[in-house]
Amino acid sequence: MIPTQRNFIIYLIFLTSLAAPLLAQSKQACLECHNDHSLTMTKGKKEVSLFVDDPTLSRSAHQKLVCVGCHVGFNPEDMPHKEKITPVNCVSCHNKDLTKHAFHRSVISSKGLGYTKDTNCKGCHGTHEVQSTKNDGSKFNRANLIIACGSCHADQTDKFIASAHGNSLKSGSLDAPNCLTCHSSPINRVLPGQDTVQLKIAQVKVCESCHLNKEAVAGKTLLGMKFIASYDKSIHGSALMQGNSKAANCVDCHGSHEMNKSVVASSLVNKMNIKDVCAKCHELIAKEYSESVHAAGVLKGNKDAPACTDCHGEHNILKHNDPASPVAAQNVSKQLCGQCHGSVKLTQKYGLSNDRFQSFSDSYHGLALRAGSLEVANCASCHGAHGIKSDKDSTSTVTKANLVKTCGKCHPGANSRFATGAVHLLPGNTSEPILDLIANLYFWLIVILVGAMFIHNAMDFFKKLRRTAQIRRGEVEEHAFGSEVFERMSLGERLQHAIMAISFIVLVFTGFMLRYPESWWVKAVRDISDNMFEYRSWMHRIAGVAMVCVSLYHVAYISFTARGRQLVKDLLPKVNDLRDAVRMIGYNLGLQKVKPQFARFGYIEKFEYWALAWGTILMAVTGLILWFENSSMGFLTKLGWDISRTIHFYEAILATLAIIVWHFYFVIFNPDIYPMSLAWLTGKVSEKEMAEEHALELEKIRAAKTSNEETDTSKKP
Numbered sequence: 065m066i067p068t069q070r071n072f073i074i075y076l077i078f079l080t081s082l083a084a085p086l087l088a089q090s091k092q093a094c095l096e097c098h099n100d101h102s103l104t105m106t107k108g109k110k111e112v113s114l115f116v117d118d119p120t121l122s123r124s125a126h127q128k129l130v131c132v133g134c135h136v137g138f139n140p141e142d143m144p145h146k147e148k149i150t151p152v153n154c155v156s157c158h159n160k161d162l163t164k165h166a167f168h169r170s171v172i173s174s175k176g177l178g179y180t181k182d183t184n185c186k187g188c189h190g191t192h193e194v195q196s197t198k199n200d201g202s203k204f205n206r207a208n209l210i211i212a213c214g215s216c217h218a219d220q221t222d223k224f225i226a227s228a229h230g231n232s233l234k235s236g237s238l239d240a241p242n243c244l245t246c247h248s249s250p251i252n253r254v255l256p257g258q259d260t261v262q263l264k265i266a267q268v269k270v271c272e273s274c275h276l277n278k279e280a281v282a283g284k285t286l287l288g289m290k291f292i293a294s295y296d297k298s299i300h301g302s303a304l305m306q307g308n309s310k311a312a313n314c315v316d317c318h319g320s321h322e323m324n325k326s327v328v329a330s331s332l333v334n335k336m337n338i339k340d341v342c343a344k345c346h347e348l349i350a351k352e353y354s355e356s357v358h359a360a361g362v363l364k365g366n367k368d369a370p371a372c373t374d375c376h377g378e379h380n381i382l383k384h385n386d387p388a389s390p391v392a393a394q395n396v397s398k399q400l401c402g403q404c405h406g407s408v409k410l411t412q413k414y415g416l417s418n419d420r421f422q423s424f425s426d427s428y429h430g431l432a433l434r435a436g437s438l439e440v441a442n443c444a445s446c447h448g449a450h451g452i453k454s455d456k457d458s459t460s461t462v463t464k465a466n467l468v469k470t471c472g473k474c475h476p477g478a479n480s481r482f483a484t485g486a487v488h489l490l491p492g493n494t495s496e497p498i499l500d501l502i503a504n505l506y507f508w509l510i511v512i513l514v515g516a517m518f519i520h521n522a523m524d525f526f527k528k529l530r531r532t533a534q535i536r537r538g539e540v541e542e543h544a545f546g547s548e549v550f551e552r553m554s555l556g557e558r559l560q561h562a563i564m565a566i567s568f569i570v571l572v573f574t575g576f577m578l579r580y581p582e583s584w585w586v587k588a589v590r591d592i593s594d595n596m597f598e599y600r601s602w603m604h605r606i607a608g609v610a611m612v613c614v615s616l617y618h619v620a621y622i623s624f625t626a627r628g629r630q631l632v633k634d635l636l637p638k639v640n641d642l643r644d645a646v647r648m649i650g651y652n653l654g655l656q657k658v659k660p661q662f663a664r665f666g667y668i669e670k671f672e673y674w675a676l677a678w679g680t681i682l683m684a685v686t687g688l689i690l691w692f693e694n695s696s697m698g699f700l701t702k703l704g705w706d707i708s709r710t711i712h713f714y715e716a717i718l719a720t721l722a723i724i725v726w727h728f729y730f731v732i733f734n735p736d737i738y739p740m741s742l743a744w745l746t747g748k749v750s751e752k753e754m755a756e757e758h759a760l761e762l763e764k765i766r767a768a769k770t771s772n773e774e775t776d777t778s779k780k781p
Contacts, residue, residue: 094131121192125199154185167247188212206242213243223321226330239274239281246270260309264316268295268304271314294380310345317341333378335362335371342372352451355459368410375400391449393438397424401443423488428690428709435581436590436597446470446487462487475694482694485703496703499710506714514721521729523652528735545752550765553747554627561744563614570607571683572720574600579713605691612684634664637674641667661759672727679719686712 097103098116105112121127132138137150155162168183188203195202203212210233214221224230224243232240251267254260274281275292282289295301295314303311317333318324324331332341339359343350353359353372361369375391382389390399398421404410406421424430424443432440446462453460461470467483475482486495491503534540553561577586577600590596622628645667650656665673689696689708697705731741736756743749754762 091130116192123195124192125194125196126192152186158185164248167243167250167252209242209244220321223319226324227322228324228328239278241274245274261304261307264304264309264311264313267315268301268313291379298377298379298381299383300381312345316344333373335367335373336365338371338373349450352448356448356450356452357454358452368404368413370400370404391444393442394433394436396444397421397430397433397442417488419490420488423490426490427488431578431581432597435578435586435600436594441474445474475697477694477698479698481699481701482697484701485706487702489706496706498703499706502707502710503714506711506718510714510718510721513718514725517722517725520649521725523649525729525733525735527652532735543755545750545755548751549748550751550754550762551747552743552749555747556621557631558744558747560614560618560621563610565744567607567611567614568719568723570603571611572716574604574607575716576720578604608684608687608691611680615680615684635670635673637670641670662757663760663764664758666757668726668730672722675722679715679722682715683712683719686715 095116095118098114099118101113101115103114105114126134134152134154135149136153138145190203195205197204197206199205200207202208210221210224210230225234229241233242249266249270250258251263251270254263272292275285276282276289279289282292285291296305300312304313319332322330322332326333326335328334329336331337339350339353339362350372358370362371377390382392384391384393386392387394389395402421402425405416406418408418410416411418425434429441433442448461455462455464457463458465460466464483467487468478468480471482472478489496489499491500531540535542577589580586581590593599622632644660644662647656647660648667651659686708689700689705690712693705696708700708731737731744732739734741737753741749741753751762754765
């Protein structure tokens with residue numbers, strides 16, 4: 065250290081040693097007067113005590129300071145001192161602390177003095193008794209802060225003490241907030257240069273600073289951190305971030321100081337109170353809900369009755385047209401209504417029908433909805449969204465008198481017959497026994513007919529396998545056939561068959577896509593496009609029109625062409641067909657050694673042809689009734705439409721199984737022609753096929769050929 069610096073430091077120490085007694089003497093000199101309890105002054109019209117308690121001052125945070133450290137501007141010649149002294153300016157030392165007082169903006173904006181008429185430093189911290197906040201006796205110690213603020217903010221303090229935050233603080237939780245936890249940020253009023261949106265966003269950030277950013281706090285939330293974070297992506301959070309000042313934030317719903325858990329009866333978000341909270345923004349909807357059966361249940365204290373948040377969610381409320389929203393058209397029936405009205409426990413508890421959701425789900429509306437249609441009716445389309453009422457209420461949308469109007473929203477021209485028939489139907493529903501009768505008849509018809517087909521074909525299959533094995537073992541001599549081919553189907557007939565086959569396959573796939581929309585193969589098809597349901601609908605109708613057109617063409621063909629008329633004559637059932645069927649069964653069972661011989665068409669083809677004709681007529685008629693539902697229900701009633709739908713469905717099952725079990729066997733899986741008969745492609749069959757399946761027709765053809773040859777020979781010279 066250089067000598068000059070050392071001498072300077074020694075000089076400073078010397079001056080300090082001289083000043084210390086003077087400083088101490090300054091404090092003592094002040095107390096000579098201010099230690100007197102009777103010392104007062106008149107301020108305004110009020111007498112104010114000027115007494116200073118030395119022990120209190122000695123225990124304060126300013127105990128090491130002398131009086132003139134705060135009370136500046138004294139002249140030693142003006143003793144005891146001038147009448148009007150300079151006000152104490154706390155900011156001269158605590159300038160950095162001033163910016164922390166965002167909750168008292170007037171203090172910050174008071175020309176840097178930290179003093180206004182209403183709020184100032186000593187009004188909160190005191191004068192000579194100022195304590196460090198770390199001191200247990202301090203007004204602003206964590207344990208005492210609420211009471212300190214409550215001296216001015218009594219109403220807010222009472223609410224806070226009764227809140228979840230207050231209870232957490234009383235329990236000693238270190239994560240519990242106090243007044244300064246939230247109010248250290250300017251969140252209680254709009255500031256100059258700020259707007260309501262910025263204030264609301266600031267309030268959200270304060271709440272999220274604990275409930276989202278502090279894992280210990282977020283973990284205490286029943287639904288976890290993701291539940292809190294979901295607000296930002298909700299319709300409220302998104303709207304707020306986009307500048308909508310009316311969008312609800314945490315404070316709008318939960319309140320500020322009175323914030324409490326939803327299970328607390330006084331909580332704003334308690335089920336009994338949530339309607340009033342939502343009504344602040346959604347007044348008309350809240351009024352509509354107030355007249356519903358759900359609101360009536362809530363008012364009675366029924367905790368199972370749904371309130372706003374039960375349907376829309378809480379923090380994660382989304383737009384009604386958002387696919388992820390529970391109230392979206394494609395979700396409302398299954399995710400909301402079905403959860404209660406499909407619950408056996410709840411429906412039994414309140415005496416409600418527990419088949420409402422299932423019957424809707426199996427209806428055309430429900431199936432279309434499950435298949436991806438966004439336009440088809442859901443529960444809310446008929447019952448309403450918020451003003452849901454009992455069907456016995458005369459103002460209900462589903463009461464008998466109002467059904468025509470309700471249905472007419474989607475079905476223009478609906479009349480009184482339109483609503484004749486039960487709405488919710490399930491197998492066993494006694495309200496429409498005729499539907500059960502039809503379903504049961506078809507069930508047994510399918511079991512008996514398809515079962516008989518399967519047994520018949522199984523016997524034929526194993527008989528032909530045994531015969532093939534006998535030929536290979538040399539037990540039976542295989543007949544040798546020539547290479548001659550015979551026309552079985554003309555080009556026109558093959559085209560008719562092709563159109564019929566393609567339209568039938570399309571109808572089967574697109575029809576069962578609607579009936580079983582959630583099966584694995586349907587989901588795979590639906591994944592191709594979001595509009596697949598709409599495509600399915602058009603494909604089904606186009607295929608139906610194609611089948612009807614080719615059928616009408618076939619009627620003209622068999623009516624106005626010689627070959628067509630002969631086709632029908634050959635296909636007409638005869639008594640001998642029944643005998644052939646019995647003999648064929650006996651042959652396949654080994655009861656008869658000789659296989660029966662068939663003409664151009666045996667009982668197999670005849671049965672299939674006339675079954676196809678009957679099925680096509682039935683499916684076309686019922687299909688048209690289902691397609692033009694407005695007209696058909698207006699004429700046949702809804703019950704008539706339901707009968708057509710039932711027949712259409714079961715006839716489709718019967719037709720599909722008949723084609724698979726009967727037709728596919730004889731043209732594909734028959735061992736004699738496997739892997740496939742080519743007649744439907746080339747129109748021709750081999751001599752072997754003719755001999756095995758149509759021996760009488762082969763004899764007829766050869767006899768005609770021989771006759772023609774003899775005629776030609778006789779004509780030659």
